[in-house]
Amino acid sequence: MPTKNINASTRPYYVAVANEEQVFNAAFRQGLSILLKGPTGCGKTRFVEAMAHDLGRPLITVSCHDDLTTADLVGRFHLNGGKTEWVDGPLTRAVREGAICYLDEVVEARQDTTVVLHPLADHRRQLPLERLGVTLDAAPGFCLVVSYNPGYQSVLKDLKDSTRQRMVAIEFGYPTADVEEKIVEKESGIGHEQAAALVRLGQAIRRLETGGLREVASTRVLIATGRLASAGLTLSEAARAAIAGPLSDDPNITSGLNKMIDVYLPTS
Structure with a gap:
C-alpha cells in the first residue's frame, strides 16, 4: 500500500x-x-x-x-x-x-x-x-x-x-490566473511569459465541453509541461507530451488539443 x-x-x-x-x-x-x-x-x-x-x-x-x-x-x-x-x-x-x-x-x-x-x-x-x-x-x-x-x-x-x-x-478549485502563473513559474523554473501562456492554455481547456475529455489541464500538468520546457523542449513540444497525451486517448480529441496548443503556444 x-x-x-x-x-x-x-x-x-x-x-x-x-x-x-x-x-x-x-x-x-x-x-x-x-x-x-x-x-x-x-x-x-x-x-x-x-x-x-x-x-x-x-x-x-x-x-x-x-x-x-x-x-x-x-x-x-x-x-x-x-x-x-x-x-x-x-x-x-x-x-x-x-x-x-x-x-x-x-x-x-x-x-x-x-x-x-x-x-x-x-x-x-x-x-x-x-x-x-x-x-x-x-x-x-x-x-x-x-x-x-x-x-x-x-x-x-x-x-x-x-x-x-x-x-x-x-x-478547492483551480487558482485564479495570476496565482496559477506564479505557481507554474516557481515550480517549473520557466519565465513568467511562458507560465502565463501555459495558464491561458489550461484555462481554455477547462472551458471545453466534451464528454471524451475525462480530465482537464490541472495545475499539476501545467507544472509538468513547464518542467519539460525547462529541460530543453519547446513549450509546444512539452505541452503535447504533458497535456495532450495524458488527457485523452481519443484521436479526435487529442488532435483538437494539439490545435489548441498551436494557437496558444506557437512554436516561435
Whole structure:
C-alpha cells in the first residue's frame, strides 16, 4: 500500500487561494477532522503538506484504492522469526504519534474500510483495535484529513453521509490566473511569459465541453509541461507530451488539443 511519511524541513510551496489555511488551523485546534474536496491536481496534497509543516506535525499519507482493507490502515499480525507480532498500519501510527494522517482519494477505498474512521472523526477521537482488544485514544496533535474529487462521484463511490457529517469541509478549485502563473513559474523554473501562456492554455481547456475529455489541464500538468520546457523542449513540444497525451486517448480529441496548443503556444 503506497504510504509516505513527510517531515519537511522547509515549507512546501503553497499559495493560499481563499481562507483554507485559517479553516484548517481552526479545525486542527478543535480536534476536528477535515474533508478536502476538489479536482485532481489543484493542490490538495501540497496544501496538507504545507499545513503539517506550519503546525509542526509529522504527516503520514495513504493513497487509497479499492483493495484497501481495514487491516492495511490499522495493522495486522506478521510472522517474524517464528514469532507472531503486531505491526501498526499507517493510521494507527498516526494515532499513536500525534501525526496528521492524510487519506488521499478516500472514496476509492471500500466503504466497509472507511467505517473504521468514524470513532476517530467524531468527539471520541478513538481507534478500536479489535484484534488486540484495545482502544487507542488519539495522541495530542493527531488530525485526520481525507480528500476526494467530486468529479468522480458515483452511486458506488461516494462518502457515506455518516462519514461526511463528522468532518469540516474545505472546497478547492483551480487558482485564479495570476496565482496559477506564479505557481507554474516557481515550480517549473520557466519565465513568467511562458507560465502565463501555459495558464491561458489550461484555462481554455477547462472551458471545453466534451464528454471524451475525462480530465482537464490541472495545475499539476501545467507544472509538468513547464518542467519539460525547462529541460530543453519547446513549450509546444512539452505541452503535447504533458497535456495532450495524458488527457485523452481519443484521436479526435487529442488532435483538437494539439490545435489548441498551436494557437496558444506557437512554436516561435
